[in-house]
Amino acid sequence: MGIAEGLVAWPDELAKRYREQGYWNGMALGHYLWRSAELFGEKEALTDGERRLSYQQLAALSDGLALGLAERGYRSGDCMVVQLPNCWEFVVLLFACARIGVIPIMALPGHRSHEVSYFVEHSGARAIAVADEIKGFDHQGMAREIARGSNAVQDVFVLGENVRTGSVDLGKLIVSPRDVNGVRHRLDEMGPCSDSVALFLLSGGTTGLPKLIPRSHDDYGYNFRQSAEVCGFDERTVYLVSLPASHNFPLACPGLLGVLYAGGRVVMARSPEPENCLNLIGKERVTVASAVPAVAQRWLEAKIQKPHYDLSSLEIIQVGGARMAPELASRVRPVLGCTLQQVFGMAEGLINYTSLDASEEVICETQGKPMSPADEVLIVDDHDVPVPDGEMGQLLTRGPYTLRGYFNAPEHNARSFTAEGWYRTGDVVRWHSSGNLVVEGRTKDLINRAGEKVSAEEVENLLYRLPSVAQVAAIAIPDKNLGERTCAVVVMKNGASNLTLAEVRSAMEGFGVAKYKFPDQLELVESLPTTNVGKIDKALLRSKFS
Ligand code: OOB
Numbered sequence: 001m002g003i004a005e006g007l008v009a010w011p012d013e014l015a016k017r018y019r020e021q022g023y024w025n026g027m028a029l030g031h032y033l034w035r036s037a038e039l040f041g042e043k044e045a046l047t048d049g050e051r052r053l054s055y056q057q058l059a060a061l062s063d064g065l066a067l068g069l070a071e072r073g074y075r076s077g078d079c080m081v082v083q084l085p086n087c088w089e090f091v092v093l094l095f096a097c098a099r100i101g102v103i104p105i106m107a108l109p110g111h112r113s114h115e116v117s118y119f120v121e122h123s124g125a126r127a128i129a130v131a132d133e134i135k136g137f138d139h140q141g142m143a144r145e146i147a148r149g150s151n152a153v154q155d156v157f158v159l160g161e162n163v164r165t166g167s168v169d170l171g172k173l174i175v176s177p178r179d180v181n182g183v184r185h186r187l188d189e190m191g192p193c194s195d196s197v198a199l200f201l202l203s204g205g206t207t208g209l210p211k212l213i214p215r216s217h218d219d220y221g222y223n224f225r226q227s228a229e230v231c232g233f234d235e236r237t238v239y240l241v242s243l244p245a246s247h248n249f250p251l252a253c254p255g256l257l258g259v260l261y262a263g264g265r266v267v268m269a270r271s272p273e274p275e276n277c278l279n280l281i282g283k284e285r286v287t288v289a290s291a292v293p294a295v296a297q298r299w300l301e302a303k304i305q306k307p308h309y310d311l312s313s314l315e316i317i318q319v320g321g322a323r324m325a326p327e328l329a330s331r332v333r334p335v336l337g338c339t340l341q342q343v344f345g346m347a348e349g350l351i352n353y354t355s356l357d358a359s360e361e362v363i364c365e366t367q368g369k370p371m372s373p374a375d376e377v378l379i380v381d382d383h384d385v386p387v388p389d390g391e392m393g394q395l396l397t398r399g400p401y402t403l404r405g406y407f408n409a410p411e412h413n414a415r416s417f418t419a420e421g422w423y424r425t426g427d428v429v430r431w432h433s434s435g436n437l438v439v440e441g442r443t444k445d446l447i448n449r450a451g452e453k454v455s456a457e458e459v460e461n462l463l464y465r466l467p468s469v470a471q472v473a474a475i476a477i478p479d480k481n482l483g484e485r486t487c488a489v490v491v492m493k494n495g496a497s498n499l500t501l502a503e504v505r506s507a508m509e510g511f512g513v514a515k516y517k518f519p520d521q522l523e524l525v526e527s528l529p530t531t532n533v534g535k536i537d538k539a540l541l542r543s544k545f546s
Contacts, residue, residue, distance in 0.1 A: 048267075061176055063176075089159055100187065110244075110452075120153060130142070207412060227252065295451075296328065341356060342363065348423055377437075393428065393429070475545070491524075491526065
């Protein structure tokens with residue numbers, strides 16, 4: 001079965017308008033790569049440790065890999081779960097997929113078999129691409145196990161030293177073709193339509209399992225082009241990727257794709273650790289870095305403790321993914337010596353940026369304005385009626401780069417979109433007098449743990465697998481380092497013996513769940529309080545255990 005059945009398209013009239021007005025320019029992501037190679041040729045595009053690739057090399061290597069994949073039978077519309085650390089091969093693989101229309105599913109390095117097997121099943125993926133290991137975890141072993149249990153998976157592509165028999169060595173497929181131009185033209189013929197799905201991002205998730213977010217070449221191209229424009233990216237930009245590159249933020253807001261479009265240079269960091277990143281900023285003369293608030297806070301602390309870090313090249317730090325306390329925001333310029341740009345975005349689409357030349361008040365206290373003139377924003381009450389200007393309400397949005405439906409999820413779509421196609425973001429916001437949005441809270445039931453979104457329902461479902469658990473509520477508790485941490489409030493079954501946090505966490509590990517979803521705190525109670533409509537009163541629990 002192809003993936004077309006699971007997609008929700010923009011209405012024809014609107015699609016036509018987005019094309020006519022140039023938001024959608026008809027270019028597939030692979031064309032962006034060659035466009036940049038023509039414009040910036042020998043200029044350095046990508047830095048990963050000692051490895052440095054020019055635009056021309058990046059394009060040639062991506063084509064080499066695309067050809068290798070095509071020769072193994074991969075075609076437009078096939079899905080591949082991609083789970084790699086931040087490295088140059090990640091970028092090459094992404095473009096190789098784009099060249100032949102293979103659709104990567106952008107898994108995070110932290111995901112484990114619970115998540116990866118679900119992505120495989122849900123998309124019918126024909127391949128999984130992983131590193132041999134990351135931080136001691138055997139990704140290759142995990143991927144092979146999942147592949148064994150699937151009828152669809154044909155190959156496990158492995159990057160690293162230790163490629164076992166039966167896996168395909170991804171590194172060996174990354175070679176420049178001898179006849180670069182010939183291959184380029186052959187691949188052009190195999191290129192996907194610009195309105196087809198370029199990649200699947202993962203939803204922050206408010207349901208039991210994460211949803212797949214289809215992003216088309218047209219809409220994603222616009223996402224990073226417009227972002228690069230708004231953020232002033234150009235050939236001088238040197239951008240540090242420190243968050244996992246599969247996240248929309250470092251990928252396309254403007255992210256590495258926006259940098260490569262603008263002719264700048266992408267510097268890959270393996271992790272957001274302050275020591276590593278602050279050294280890289282100095283060494284590579286980084287001009288723009290992006291971070292979640294929890295990471296930005298650690299960078300600030302590190303710079304205060306060790307003032308010798310040379311951050312003189314840094315012009316902008318973009319911070320988003322979770323609420324940034326105004327107090328932290330106000331320390332950015334004095335400590336790091338650069339401009340803060342708040343980014344309020346979502347993998348589903350809508351991105352808001354504070355202007356680089358906005359007042360200190362706007363930069364510190366708002367989350368920016370929608371980046372596109374074609375973004376539509378409504379702030380509504382519980383009955384979907386718009387609230388008076390300046391008042392808080394739920395944010396609904398539509399636009400040329402905001403999805404119309406999750407992949408293969410009709411029931412969930414009926415709840416997440418209005419009949420007129422507005423996406424219900426689940427965020428509670430208001431307009432600031434400056435015309436920027438302020439994020440005040442949310443209606444969706446998740447824990448925003450250092451920018452990673454943890455679905456309360458998913459954690460609860462997992463905990464119900466424990467024999468001693470009668471009832472459970474997962475709630476977000478304010479945390480000074482993470483922003484929020486996950487607390488599981490549990491009612492034990494009659495006669496069950498004690499349960500500890502360590503036991504809960506080790507059970508989660510046994511289920512093969514990503515570690516960032518493990519509860520950080522456990523509270524045992526006699527019963528869970530309910531509201532007058534009979535729902536668990538999470539607000540009350542939150543105030544009790546904060
Ligand atoms: C980004 O994307 P997701 O999909 O991981 O999470 C989206 C959600 C938003 O709906 C909102 O609840 C929260 O994360 N969020 C923020 C925020 N940025 C995102 N809440 C408060 N302040 C902010 N600045 O997180 C994402 C995607 C692209 C760019 C930046 C972030």
